[in-house]
Amino acid sequence: MPSFDSKKAAEIQRHLHSHLPSDPALRVKTLESLVVERGLVHPDDLDAWTELYANEVGPMRGAQVIARAWSDSAFHDLLMRDAAAAVREMGFQGHASGHLRAVENTPTQHNLVVCTLCSCYPFSVLGMSPAWYKSSAYRARAVREPRKVLSEFGVELAGNVAVRVWDSTAELRYLVVPERPAGTEDWSAEKLATIVTRDSMIGTDRDLKVA
Amino acid sequence: MDGIHDLGGMEGFGPIKTDSPPFTYDWERRVWAIVQNTRGGLEGGTIDWWRHTIECMEPSTYLSVSYFEKWCLNQMTQFIDCGTFTLEEVVSGETTRLQDPPAPSGVNGALARLRANEVFFDGPNETPPAFSEGDVVRTLAHVAASHTRLPRYAREKTGRILAYRGAHMFPDTSAKGAHEPRHLYTVDFSACDLWGDGADPKDTVTLDLWEDYLVRP
Numbered sequence: 001m002p003s004f005d006s007k008k009a010a011e012i013q014r015h016l017h018s019h020l021p022s023d024p025a026l027r028v029k030t031l032e033s034l035v036v037e038r039g040l041v042h043p044d045d046l047d048a049w050t051e052l053y054a055n056e057v058g059p060m061r062g063a064q065v066i067a068r069a070w071s072d073s074a075f076h077d078l079l080m081r082d083a084a085a086a087v088r089e090m091g092f093q094g095h096a097s098g099h100l101r102a103v104e105n106t107p108t109q110h111n112l113v114v115c116t117l118c119s120c121y122p123f124s125v126l127g128m129s130p131a132w133y134k135s136s137a138y139r140a141r142a143v144r145e146p147r148k149v150l151s152e153f154g155v156e157l158a159g160n161v162a163v164r165v166w167d168s169t170a171e172l173r174y175l176v177v178p179e180r181p182a183g184t185e186d187w188s189a190e191k192l193a194t195i196v197t198r199d200s201m202i203g204t205d206r207d208l209k210v211a
Numbered sequence: 212m213d214g215i216h217d218l219g220g221m222e223g224f225g226p227i228k229t230d231s232p233p234f235t236y237d238w239e240r241r242v243w244a245i246v247q248n249t250r251g252g253l254e255g256g257t258i259d260w261w262r263h264t265i266e267c268m269e270p271s272t273y274l275s276v277s278y279f280e281k282w283c284l285n286q287m288t289q290f291i292d293c294g295t296f297t298l299e300e301v302v303s304g305e306t307t308r309l310q311d312p313p314a315p316s317g318v319n320g321a322l323a324r325l326r327a328n329e330v331f332f333d334g335p336n337e338t339p340p341a342f343s344e345g346d347v348v349r350t351l352a353h354v355a356a357s358h359t360r361l362p363r364y365a366r367e368k369t370g371r372i373l374a375y376r377g378a379h380m381f382p383d384t385s386a387k388g389a390h391e392p393r394h395l396y397t398v399d400f401s402a403c404d405l406w407g408d409g410a411d412p413k414d415t416v417t418l419d420l421w422e423d424y425l426v427r428p
Contacts, residue, residue: 001254001255001293001294002255002256002260002293002388003292003293004260004386004387005292008292009263009267009288009292010267012288012291012292012298013267013284013285014269015302016284016298016301016302017268017269017272017276019302020301020302024236024238024276024277024279024280024283027283027284027287028238028242028245028279028283029238029304030301031242031245031283031286031301034290034296034301034306035249035252036312037306038252038295038306038308038309039309039310039312039313040252040295040312041248041249041312041313042312042314043312044317045244045248045312045316045320045321046241046245048315048317048318048320048321049243049244049248049321050244052318052322052325053240053243055318056318057325084329094325094326094327094328094329095247097329098329098332099331099333099376099379116218116219116220116362116364117216117218117360117362118265119278124325124326124329128234129233130232130233131228131231131233131235131278132227132228132229134278135227135228136224137224137226137227138227139218139219140218140219140220140221140222140224141224141225141227143219143220143364143405143416144222144364144405144406146414147411147414152225152226152229153227153229161413162411162414162415163402163411163413163414163415164399164414164415164416165414165416165417166417167219167362167416167417167419169361169362169419170332170376170379170382170395170419170421171258172376172397172419204229
């Protein structure tokens with residue numbers, strides 16, 4: 001059973017950081033050999049997990065959700081009302097999707113997602129988060145100067161666009177629904193999914209490019 | 212707690228490496244897989260206790276080690292704290308208490324575990340919610356010295372309830388092992404109220420906050 005004792009946790013953290021080899025690769029190797037020897041996981045299952053995230057779980061899932069919402073108004077309504085149910089319907093439920101919410105960009109509203117306190121992210125819908133999302137710089141700055149942050153990503157907003165930053169402080173997770181670009185009216189959902197970028201679903205990209 | 216993890220609004224950071232990929236090294240993928248697949252060794256724990264033990268890192272360590280290295284150190288800390296491994300076992304990298312792992316289940320097994328991990332944090336609460344959509348609320352000035360999800364930048368600020376989200380596990384007590392669903396709201400704050408007149412008056416910052424953090428102004 002956990003101790004739920006902050007002081008004890010702080011002591012363990014201090015001790016580990018000063019007594020373990022400094023190379024993180026060696027630290028992880030130590031952790032892996034311990035959990036495998038103790039029978040907590042089979043090493044092949046660790047390979048399988050990485051393979052799953054490399055091939056099946058990634059931003060292409062979110063892109064399919066967005067493309068379907070653009071193409072199917074009933075699904076769009078479900079996504080906006082209950083995004084967790086919408087991703088479940090596509091078989092994408094899992095880690096951090098249980099309380100998923102979709103927030104939609106409009107010509108005058110831009111949405112940006114951050115987690116200032118840790119790095120909460122809808123993993124099962126977008127895959128592993130990019131390193132910048134977990135960086136101190138993004139976590140510190142996104143709430144305070146979102147327009148400067150957006151500008152570093154190459155997003156310049158028109159003068160009438162308001163920014164709403166969603167700080168993921170509870171177990172709700174946010175998925176930004178970007179605007180469907182003009183000139184894609186006759187596109188299939190499959191083709192639409194190819195232009196939805198990961199960053200557009202976090203909010204650090206806005207005007208999707210029609211190739 | 213007023214911890215180093217509470218980064219929102221801190222100045223001096225930047226610029227952002229906008230093209231950084233999710234993983235750079237193989238060990239990062241590996242520790243991600245380990246943490247996601249060894250929860251059986253952390254029986255009785257909660258997500259908030261897991262977050263809190265990261266917050267208990269020395270501030271200088273927190274800022275200097277990468278995200279995935281924090282995960283490695285934290286999973287070790289969690290295992291030691293709940294008695295799965297001793298500190299000596301982790302530091303030496305050797306354990307004598309050997310056990311056979313379960314049979315591997317392949318990528319399909321991994322997908323099944325991922326789907327089964329659609330966890331819900333809401334629950335029943337018989338007390339009616341104190342606030343409703345549109346209400347003006349003020350956040351507390353002070354928080355507990357342990358885990359909390361009211362960030363420093365949003366304390367003692369006035370906002371407006373955007374939505375009621377049901378009763379969700381209260382992190383402050385969940386980090387101590389309790390399961391207490393309390394009313395949760397999405398609260399909207401004007402960027403100028405948070406950051407001063409230099410912010411764009413059109414902009415807002417929205418947080419998900421528990422009723423315990425809120426009072427009527």
